[in-house]
Amino acid sequence: MSTAGRGLHGHVLDTLGPAITAGEYPPGSVLRTDELAQRFDVSRSVMREAVRVLESMHLVESRRRVGVTVRPKAEWNVYDPQVIRWRLAGAxxxxxxxxxxxxxxxxxxxxxxxxxxxxxxxxxxxxxxxxxxxxxxxxxxxxxxxxxxxxxxxxxxxxxxxxxxxxxxxxxxxxxxxxxxxxxxxxxxxxxxxxxxxxxxxxxxxxxxxxxxxxxxxxxxxxxxxxxxxxxx
Amino acid sequence: MSTAGRGLHGHVLDTLGPAITAGEYPPGSVLRTDELAQRFDVSRSVMREAVRVLESMHLVESRRRVGVTVRPKAEWNVYDPQVIRWRLAGAxxxxxxxxxxxxxxxxxxxxxxxxxxxxxxxxxxxxxxxxxxxxxxxxxxxxxxxxxxxxxxxxxxxxxxxxxxxxxxxxxxxxxxxxxxxxxxxxxxxxxxxxxxxxxxxxxxxxxxxxxxxxxxxxxxxxxxxxxxxxxx
DNA sequence: GCGATCAATAAATCCGACTTTTTGCCCCGT
DNA sequence: ACGGGGCAAAAAGTCGGATTTATTGATCGC
Structure with missing residues (x-):
């Protein structure tokens, strides 16, 4: 029915994507990859891959020394089928x-x-x-x-x-x-x-x-x- | 005007993305990450991040033991602004x-x-x-x-x-x-x-x-x- | 002779250590 | 007191080796 959580990074996306699109992390929030990696019990490389995908969807922006900041809702790629599914599943x-x-x-x-x-x-x-x-x-x-x-x-x-x-x-x-x-x-x-x-x-x-x-x-x-x-x- | 080639993986995407959307690699073609990493002179991790982004755009599919296969044009996320830019710049x-x-x-x-x-x-x-x-x-x-x-x-x-x-x-x-x-x-x-x-x-x-x-x-x-x-x- | 099972292999996947850059803070000079 | 320059810490970015897994093909059994 929906996309299978292909690979370890897919599983991370399946829980982090809905959380972001649901507004659990308000725009401007900063997420550190290290912390996220610990929270999901995966290596930093896996988390980085997930962040890259989120970045390609314009959901977040990754900057050095700052962290991964959540972008305002108006900049999201709302035509991405994955984003649409996440939002349809959310609040x-x-x-x-x-x-x-x-x-x-x-x-x-x-x-x-x-x-x-x-x-x-x-x-x-x-x-x-x-x-x-x-x-x-x-x-x-x-x-x-x-x-x-x-x-x-x-x-x-x-x-x-x-x-x-x-x-x-x-x-x-x-x-x-x-x-x-x-x-x-x-x-x-x-x-x-x-x-x-x-x-x-x-x-x-x-x-x-x-x-x-x-x-x-x-x-x-x-x-x-x-x-x-x-x-x- | 267009997206800056943020980071090393961004540069890879700026040349690999247009190449795929232009049809240089016909659907079903297999690309090996190791080979690509050598060709672009980057580490495999960087190439993997680029492949993940391409995968999120449904341009390619990464499977074990087989490699990164180019998906048919009909499955691409044609609403992704990045994909649109690549195609507008191409043939x-x-x-x-x-x-x-x-x-x-x-x-x-x-x-x-x-x-x-x-x-x-x-x-x-x-x-x-x-x-x-x-x-x-x-x-x-x-x-x-x-x-x-x-x-x-x-x-x-x-x-x-x-x-x-x-x-x-x-x-x-x-x-x-x-x-x-x-x-x-x-x-x-x-x-x-x-x-x-x-x-x-x-x-x-x-x-x-x-x-x-x-x-x-x-x-x-x-x-x-x-x-x-x-x-x- | 044909099919199923198992081993060898090729490629993605995962991991921990190292590097680079940015930013905040402190000190010094005016 | 105010401003600029440099130092240090923190976080993302990068790398190459170790691991996992799925495919392929060869062997064994029927």
Whole structure:
């Protein structure tokens, strides 16, 4: 599901990363590698590797004679999948989920429009298959089956857009959908209107109707925004 | 302007990162840390730190007994600012510039709409100041002055949206704008219509007219897409 | 003849000692 | 009393040897 704590330094990251992103160490805090190495019971080299990774994520800055200082939240690489996972697992999960949903609402309609232009026959087939799967699992508390097809649907759309930047958001959207299903509302069956919209998007993409695909997807994302009470009345 | 090659491992990254993102080592290639350490004349520890950073960017995967293998392009963290800079400096700069411009076209209109709702008085002032600066430098080959205000304008919009994910795209958009000015067309003065649109966006945000701000910004990004011949007729 | 198990090996991984640089503090001079 | 220059400590940075592990291939058994 998530990244395995590969190696010793991976295990350090799995506990230090969430701690930093959760705000346990406020911006400007100084951490000494020696102390951390002792605390995690690893050598200083291992700790240095972990610090380098944190540094590449702009979570911390390492300076001589000063130590490892935590950088302000505004400078973090919030698009790093690892950082996103850490924040989703932490305390400000709701805030993160809202940010990501707004991002979805901006990206996915455009991606759907592009997909209508560039999707291959195989991708169109996958898309309709996913939509049908969603319909099949839309009633009778089959939330897990519905979720699987929903995630696959959006992943295909993003991938079929032909834009690599969009394609790489597949994991992110999947994480948002999974989070919404598991932790928030949605104890009931999904909104029938949303299911219909997905089927129609698959149609529009198959017919190459970019304008319609974009508008329909926009309606889907607007629904997602409403679920989180983001849209003002 | 770009990241300083902090430390020895930073220097290694500054030459190895561009080489990998440029495709000099095709996916599946194996690199041995010992060999690389010799080639760069550094210790294995330093090379290991560099490899860890590359690994956190999903550019490579380090496995025992097999070496450091280059991952396929589709798995790279293309949102990492460092990776973006490396790719912009490399051979597929045009492709990267197109991808980023499409991303802009999806994000910025939504960000402008949000900015109209959430912008503070100070941010509105900055925005109008930037727009005026663009007007002032729009004629007589003052490309540099125009660019500075253009970058600042879009940065303020993204920041004022109140969405941290959008805000972090400021550097990215600045890079795109700078790239367009320096390496591509635009030997003449900027399009007067685009200048007017920026002024009108500032107005709309100041007046809190989200719908208008979004539509006007969409016109700006459509213009940017046309410049790169991305939009089909 | 084919498959599974085990040993040899190649490469990453881990460790402790040494080096370099920065910064804070103290002393001296004005 | 105030300011500059130098000294010392503290922390990150660097290095090469020892260790672990996974792959490969060869041998033994079926």
């Amino acid at each position: 400000d999960r709701p805030r993160q989920l809202r940010s990501l949903t707004v991002l979805r609402s901006a990206i996915e309609p455009v991606a759907a429009g592009l997909a209508a232009r560039h999707a291959t026959a195989e991708q169109c087939a996958e898309l309709t298959e996913c939509a049908l799967g969603m319909v099949a699992h839309s009633r009778g508390h089959q939330l897990h089956g519905y979720l699987v097809h929903d995630m696959a649907f959006h992943r295909v759309i993003l991938s079929a857009s032909g834009n690599e930047m969009f394609a790489r958001l597949g994991d992110l959207v999947a994480e948002v959908l999974a989070g919404r299903t598991h932790h928030d509302v949605m104890f009931e069956d999904p909104d029938p209107a949303a299911v219909t919209l997905h089927v129609q998007v698959a149609e529009a993409v198959r017919e190459g109707d970019a304008e319609r695909a974009e508008q329909l997807t926009r309606e889907i994302t607007v629904g997602a925004l409403h679920e989180l009470d983001i849209l003002a009345p | 597929d700069r045009p492709r990267q510039l197109r991808s980023l411009t499409v991303l802009r076209s999806a994000i910025e209109p939504v960000a402008a709409g949000l900015a109209a709702r959430h912008a503070t008085a100070e941010q509105c002032a900055e925005l109008t100041e930037c727009a005026l600066g663009m007007v002032a430098h729009s004629r007589g080959h003052q490309l540099h002055g125009y660019l500075v205000h253009d970058m600042a304008f879009h940065r303020v919009i993204l920041s004022a949206s109140g969405n941290e994910m959008f805000a972090r795209l400021g550097d990215l958009v600045a890079e795109v704008l700078a790239g367009r000015t320096h390496h591509d067309v635009m030997f003449e003065d900027p399009d007067p219509a685009a200048v007017t649109l920026h002024v009108q966006v500032a107005e709309a945000v100041r007046e809190g007219d989200a719908e208008r701000a979004e539509q006007l910004t969409r016109e700006i990004t459509v213009g940017a897409l046309h410049e790169l011949d991305i939009l089909a007729p």
